[in-house]
Amino acid sequence: GIQVEQSPPDLILQEGANSTLRCNFSDSVNNLQWFHQNPWGQLINLFYIPSGTKQNGRLSATTVATERYSLLYISSSQTTDSGVYFCAVYTGANNLFFGTGTRLTVIP
Amino acid sequence: ETGVTQSPTHLIKTRGQQVTLRCSSQSGHNTVSWYQQALGQGPQFIFQYYREEENGRGNFPPRFSGLQFPNYSSELNVNALELDDSALYLCASRQRPGQYNSPLHFGNGTRLTVT
Secondary structure, three states: OOOEEEEOOEEEEEOOOOEEEEEEEOOOOOEEEEEEEOOOOOEEEEEEOOOEEEEEOOEEEEEEHHHOEEEEEEOOOOHHHOEEEEEEEEOOOOOEEEOOOEEEEEEO | OOOOEEEOOEEEEOOOOOEEEEEEOOOOOOEEEEEEEOOOOOOEEEEEEEOOEEEEEOOOOOOEEEEEOOOOOEEEEEOOOOHHHOEEEEEEEEOOOOOOOOOOEEOOOEEEEEO
């Protein structure tokens, strides 16, 4: 089956710093989503991005499907950005394959 | 727009018992899927329902079963609970089962503990 790997596995940032999270996938995909899971377990949609670049406030994402990776940029990080960031990919089936996650901790 | 809602939020069961988890889809969504998230891992696909029929299943045994109702709400049933079934169970809905322009929206989950 498809492999979805994220890096780094853990990241600690000072409030105000910028970061880039990476998602590599082993096979061609039909689409890709980025999620933020907060400390209470809530899984929040960030981006639905099969290719190209999208921006939403301090966050932006870029997917290069031909090279099988996606990047999530977080600028001017805040403590509320803490949590686990997952990328998940759609293949030919009806389900999402989730990556291994990046645990982000933003300290004041 | 009403989001995906799940109940209960927390549940404690004993090994061997049966459990039913419930989910109400986001309004306008006719497809629902369930995911299991063990501690420290990413969610794993259990199954998906569309028009009250299962139309996709992950690598889970038959004791995991589901239902979708005409109003698109859904249930996940787990029989003969095992300790390893302890996890966060997430329900997600989407407008239609295809992949394009139809992202998944997740509920807050039900945290199940099996003792």
